[in-house]
Amino acid sequence: MSKMENVVTRFAPSPTGFMHVGNVRTAIFAWLWARKNNGTFILRIEDTDKRREVEGSIDHIKRTLKWLGIDWDQGPDVGGPFAPYIQSERMKQLGVYKKYADRLIKGGFAYADATTEEELNTYRKQAEESKKAFLFRERRPTNPPEWKPGIPLRFKVVDLKRTTWHDAVRGELTAGQEVLDDFILIKSDGFPTYNFAHLVDDIEMGVTHIIRGQEFISSMPNYIAVYEALNIKQPVYITAPPIMGEGGNKKMGKREGAKDTLDYMREGYLPEALFNFLAFLGWNPGGEQEIMSQEEIVTAFDIHKLQKAGAQFNDEKLAWMNKEHIRRLSTEDLKAKVKEFTEKTQLSKISDSVFDKLLPVMIEHVDTFGELREQVGNGEFDYVIHEPQITRDLIKTTDFIPGLISIVEKIEENVFIAENIKSAIWDFATEKGRGNVLWPMRYSLTGKEKSPDPFKVAFIIGKEETLKRLRNALSL
């Protein structure tokens, strides 16, 4: 068997605020590909623009990934052979970017650029007026100064040509020489640009597969030019399709009002459901199974089945998936989740045995635990806590309550479960008209026009309470 190259993928976000689902989906794909191949998944923080950095973002990124079950083999907290994994620290502690910059300068592939902002603006304006794209390389100084702190360093395009490369999703891609330009490698503040820093780190960390959105396609020729200048083997490029905002067809992003992924946690979605949904946005294993666990998705995942076109986010399908995942939860996990979301409500006061009986009924109407919390808050299940307020009007008829009471009395306490209650009452109800018997029964037990069926309710509140409420109804 030929030795497969160890797969190394990375997710490299900037700490500029929360992570929306588009960011997260890229992380999911990269993580899946690493796990699928028993490879390595790296989390690297690209904080080379200090002005845009938002306090607490790194923590937020880590929390989001952890919530979704995305673990990293190398990165913040866990370390690794290429530590540190935060670019600003890599620059200060290792000086890696300087090292590569020197290599490029020595090879004649980089030069210091003392052009001022005003000059740049003038050039750009001129280009615009003559309806041509502005290319810095056309203004390249003939005698650049020596590179020293405070002056930006530019890449020097030496091999001006049409660039062709292979993308695992899109096949052969190509771009004309007009997109190649002398771009900034190191900014005047001493920090490398993303364009340079990510290349250096991907090389240093041995990243084999680069998964990212289509917004980087147009920069590819410039990245490839750097690889060629350094004479370094290129990784496999994988372009993930964009996620479009619901309803519209705009790429999802903070500007389009995309929300924080952790909001889904707060709203009571299961991480496995959101993971499942996002993995299937722009990717599909081809079979007919759509509800999959994280392990199943790892097994089924294949970058070659990634979609090319953008995919619209769809709340309804996510809600459905969440419900399906809720149903697949073990009783123990379900109970823990429900308790977590109802801990500060009246329901937290009921006994464990009643809670257990109520559990299946609680999740019947909801897609998320957040909805459940809301229902509990609205008093949806108050009938299990205390006797309901009922009115003469809504009960319709009390004629058959005495009959019901005598039937219920005969059911043994230890077999007082929904199906036994139903079979004991069913014939009587059928004989007298089910609506005449069942509606008053259900209403007197719950005080609600809409609720679970009366047999389930009787089971939940117990025999004694059932009889008490029926007798109370009779007193009307």
Next chain:
RNA sequence: GGCCUUAUCGUCUAAUGGUUAGGACAUCACCCUCUCACGGUGGGAAUCGGGGUUCGAAUCCCCGUAAGGUCACCA
């Protein structure tokens, strides 16, 4: 605007030159039913348009159209 890319039901997608174009979400109808739900059964719904190539095209090619991305000392 230049450049790059994409295009199957309303939405997510299957189909790698030959299928009655399949599934899922949503929707509609019916069944179940004391209510609201759950559930069950079934229906409607798509290859962007136009040209080629081919015995045969959703699939390959060209031209349109529409959409997305990108043109920073942002990432």
